[in-house]
Amino acid sequence: MNPLSQQLKKLAPSERYWAAIFFIFFCAALLPFGSGPVKTSFYLGILLPAFLFSTRQEYRRLVANHHFHIVLALCGYALVRSAEPSVALGVLKALGCFLALLLGAMKLPIPRLPTVKQAALLFIVALLIYVFANAVHQGMTQQWLPGMRLAPLFGNLNSVIFCADLMVSALVVYSWCCLRMHDYRSLLIANTVVIVSALWLLQSRSALPVWLGSMAVMLACTVSAKERRRVLLYISITLIAIVALTGGALPALLERGDSYRFEIWTNYLASMRDCGTLLGCGWGLAHSFTTQGGIPIMHVHSMYVQHLFWGGIVGLVLLLLTLLPPMIAGVRRAHFAAWALLSGCIALAFDGNDFIAQPNQRWFLAVVPLAFLIAGLAGKTSNSIASGEHP
Numbered sequence: 001m002n003p004l005s006q007q008l009k010k011l012a013p014s015e016r017y018w019a020a021i022f023f024i025f026f027c028a029a030l031l032p033f034g035s036g037p038v039k040t041s042f043y044l045g046i047l048l049p050a051f052l053f054s055t056r057q058e059y060r061r062l063v064a065n066h067h068f069h070i071v072l073a074l075c076g077y078a079l080v081r082s083a084e085p086s087v088a089l090g091v092l093k094a095l096g097c098f099l100a101l102l103l104g105a106m107k108l109p110i111p112r113l114p115t116v117k118q119a120a121l122l123f124i125v126a127l128l129i130y131v132f133a134n135a136v137h138q139g140m141t142q143q144w145l146p147g148m149r150l151a152p153l154f155g156n157l158n159s160v161i162f163c164a165d166l167m168v169s170a171l172v173v174y175s176w177c178c179l180r181m182h183d184y185r186s187l188l189i190a191n192t193v194v195i196v197s198a199l200w201l202l203q204s205r206s207a208l209p210v211w212l213g214s215m216a217v218m219l220a221c222t223v224s225a226k227e228r229r230r231v232l233l234y235i236s237i238t239l240i241a242i243v244a245l246t247g248g249a250l251p252a253l254l255e256r257g258d259s260y261r262f263e264i265w266t267n268y269l270a271s272m273r274d275c276g277t278l279l280g281c282g283w284g285l286a287h288s289f290t291t292q293g294g295i296p297i298m299h300v301h302s303m304y305v306q307h308l309f310w311g312g313i314v315g316l317v318l319l320l321l322t323l324l325p326p327m328i329a330g331v332r333r334a335h336f337a338a339w340a341l342l343s344g345c346i347a348l349a350f351d352g353n354d355f356i357a358q359p360n361q362r363w364f365l366a367v368v369p370l371a372f373l374i375a376g377l378a379g380k381t382s383n384s385i386a387s388g389e390h391p
Helices: 003-011 015-028 036-053 056-064 066-080 085-105 113-141 160-181 184-200 207-222 225-246 250-255 261-275 303-332 336-347 367-378
Strands: none
Touching: 015 036, 015 085, 015 113, 036 085, 056 085, 056 367, 066 085, 066 303, 066 367, 085 367, 113 160, 113 184, 160 184, 160 207, 160 336, 184 207, 184 225, 207 225, 207 336, 261 303, 303 336, 303 367, 336 367
């Protein structure tokens, strides 16, 4: 080892640094200062140290990981099918950011179940504080009143939909920990508080299918037949409490219908067939139209439909291969990020668009969990964390 390498090794950040910087990166999205803190914390706190201090062994682990190969295949296909050079450049930047995220996640300490539970609760509390701070702010400045839907939030995580989905994602991880530790009281309280907040303050309908779908898969995959009846009882009590506390908000949520989603998806799919069902219309191609009700539409509101429009059947298959195999492997290996990825994938069926993107508020739903999951499967966190001990 040459002297320069020895000096860099001495300067390498510790595991505590990586745990702290990832938390700072998340919290930066909640600050009322736009995207500046998010970019600074990621590029300076994660990207540069990840590339500077990663070892050859870590690179070899990634190169040998077949889940990472599929990510490369998806990005490569997006490059080949890019509609214009700026789109291709964006794909390359996104791939670099994802690689830095992977390398940084590989340096995290081995997660223990109690630690994961505490971290998930911390994220839930941070998001609840963020939501209630926005409610107070909007009540003082924008004539917002309880019962109304919050306007765009003041942080970089400004979408009420993505904020609600992220709360549910953290809740799903916390619920998984509670089930593993048989802490049913905490399971009931946390689920009631988060879902009531999502329906009453944020008024996000997508939070319900994300929550119900994730919990159904969790019950089927992780709860034994002996415990299933008891867990279903607690979930039933949670549902009764949610309906009792949010009954007044449910009619307003249902009145919004599908928010033109079926019309949007039908138009995108018809346009995709005109371009070519197999290869799609070209990656990054903008598409807009006006609904029958006269509403201009600029957003597809589904990551899967967007990838089908851009890349055809090939693009959608590559996306599903990017997400599903590591998720299944993570569930089998009892890795917490698999459950965050599951809830994010359900959420992005109703909202979002491009999976291959640089850091933004959608990253926390799928890109970050996938990076943590692949890093865990490829690195030192590849073993089960079902118990509270080191594997």
